[in-house]
Amino acid sequence: MKSLIFKVSAVFVAVVSVALMGASLSVYFVHPDATSEINTPAMLNYSFEQTTGENPTWTVKRRFSIDPAVSAERGQVGTYKTAYEAITKAHEDLASQMGRQKNEKVSAKGVVDQQLTMFDASQQQDVKAIDDRVVTLRAGAERWQTDVQARSEEAQAISVETLEVRNETAARRTDVLRLRHELEEARTDMFRLNEILRHDTDQLLRLELENQALEQRLQQLQQ
Numbered sequence: 001m002k003s004l005i006f007k008v009s010a011v012f013v014a015v016v017s018v019a020l021m022g023a024s025l026s027v028y029f030v031h032p033d034a035t036s037e038i039n040t041p042a043m044l045n046y047s048f049e050q051t052t053g054e055n056p057t058w059t060v061k062r063r064f065s066i067d068p069a070v071s072a073e074r075g076q077v078g079t080y081k082t083a084y085e086a087i088t089k090a091h092e093d094l095a096s097q098m099g100r101q102k103n104e105k106v107s108a109k110g111v112v113d114q115q116l117t118m119f120d121a122s123q124q125q126d127v128k129a130i131d132d133r134v135v136t137l138r139a140g141a142e143r144w145q146t147d148v149q150a151r152s153e154e155a156q157a158i159s160v161e162t163l164e165v166r167n168e169t170a171a172r173r174t175d176v177l178r179l180r181h182e183l184e185e186a187r188t189d190m191f192r193l194n195e196i197l198r199h200d201t202d203q204l205l206r207l208e209l210e211n212q213a214l215e216q217r218l219q220q221l222q223q
Helices: 002-030 034-038 083-164 166-222
Strands: 046-051 057-062 075-080
Touching (some): 034 083, 046 083, 057 083, 075 083, 083 166
Antiparallel strands (some): 046 057, 057 075
């Protein structure tokens, strides 16, 4: 009877030993390697410093910030008891920065779209105002042209009358000089109006080109 108990006890101890050895091997091979995780591409922005002593700790520092909301380029994420806790906090910090950066990009795109819409509306108003101004200037130029033609004909008529009426030569000469001076002023004004018309036309074309470029840029941003 005693020998049977010893045999059963020996078999039980052997089974328990094999089971514990299997568990140890499983833990050894399945346990994550902290050094490998620290050297992953996702953790290149973080430095991990281990302090020695009775209670060793791990300090995580940020090499540079990808989030504009973080004022300092380098900053300490925190100090933790284990390497795995430090790696977890580094991943959380990275995810937080990337989340804020994504939200800021979305907000910036919304602001740009709003500004483009306002600028497009302003451009349309400017183009309409320029068109109205061009119409007004053309009408004024036509009136000036008619005025000049009428004054030129009047000057020619006065010149003929001065030949026929010799007694009024002195007075007519004064009128002729005055009319010729007005004619030159009218021609000068017409030339100036033509220059203004040309300048406004060039400006209108330039604004249309800029408007096309902005529309193309808006399409690119929407894509």
